[in-house]
Amino acid sequence: MDQILTFIGAHPxxxxxxxAVLVLFILNETQRGGKTIGAQALVDWVNQHNALVVDxxxxxxxxxxxxxxxxxxxxxxxxxxxxxLESHRGRPLVLVCQHGQQAGAAGTVLRKHKFEPVLRLxxxxxxxxxxxxxxxxxxx
Numbered sequence: 566m567d568q569i570l571t572f573i574g575a576h577p578x579x580x581x582x583x584x585a586v587l588v589l590f591i592l593n594e595t596q597r598g599g600k601t602i603g604a605q606a607l608v609d610w611v612n613q614h615n616a617l618v619v620d621x622x623x624x625x626x627x628x629x630x631x632x633x634x635x636x637x638x639x640x641x642x643x644x645x646x647x648x649x650l651e652s653h654r655g656r657p658l659v660l661v662c663q664h665g666q667q668a669g670a671a672g673t674v675l676r677k678h679k680f681e682p683v684l685r686l687x688x689x690x691x692x693x694x695x696x697x698x699x700x701x702x703x704x705x
Contacts, residue, residue, distance in 0.1 A: 630700035
């Protein structure tokens with residue numbers, strides 16, 4: 566620990582540059598996948614903005630419980646399945662995965678293909694469950 570503090574003291578410009586790059590990297594990565602919204606905001610987006618919920622978990626996980634009226638397009642097949650979303654272009658898309666990480670990567674793919682707006686459910690389906698909101702079981 567003393568060596569780290571000595572290094573920081575001896576190289577403030579290098580340390581400051583590293584911290585700045587790290588912060589910019591984190592900000593960039595979080596924005597690339599789309600803005601995050603909470604569970605209640607998701608309900609509002611669906612009701613007020615006709616948002617489509619896209620669940621990017623695999624089909625087995627989707628069948629164990631998903632948000633009502635959500636469309637299941639597993640992340641592994643997302644690029645090949647963009648045609649399924651073509652009729653929804655221009656409609657807000659809210660991406661859902663188990664904990665929120667995979668939705669960010671899916672958001673990056675969709676934004677690359679000019680789908681906008683793209684949002685992510687904060688905390689994924691785990692966040693939805695934590696808010697005690699209902700799930701539908703079985704295939705959609």
